[in-house]
Amino acid sequence: MLDELGVDSVLICGAMSHMCVDAVTRAANDFGYDCALAHDACATRDVEFQGITVPAGQVHAAYMSALGFAYAKVASTKELLTEILET
Numbered sequence: 001m002l003d004e005l006g007v008d009s010v011l012i013c014g015a016m017s018h019m020c021v022d023a024v025t026r027a028a029n030d031f032g033y034d035c036a037l038a039h040d041a042c043a044t045r046d047v048e049f050q051g052i053t054v055p056a057g058q059v060h061a062a063y064m065s066a067l068g069f070a071y072a073k074v075a076s077t078k079e080l081l082t083e084i085l086e087t
Helices: 017-030 056-070 077-086
Strands: 009-015 034-043 047-049 052-054 073-075
Touching: 009 017, 009 077, 017 034, 017 056, 034 056, 034 077, 056 073, 073 077
Parallel strands: 009 034, 034 073
Antiparallel strands: 047 052
């Protein structure tokens, strides 16, 4: 549907950073879309692995870091909206 509409870039936000946000960002990048991710418009929760609780802030930071490395431009909502309005 996006291709039919001529869309070539997407702005991503939502919950949860370690699930939907991660999956959508990676998939959109894989399909060739230019991705921007508003890190302050996403949320997550504490997760647990082998009895260790990882705080939500650390989960979020780890995923934003990974996505920013190879899949999307990760910036604040204000930064991304300013960029959009200037173009």
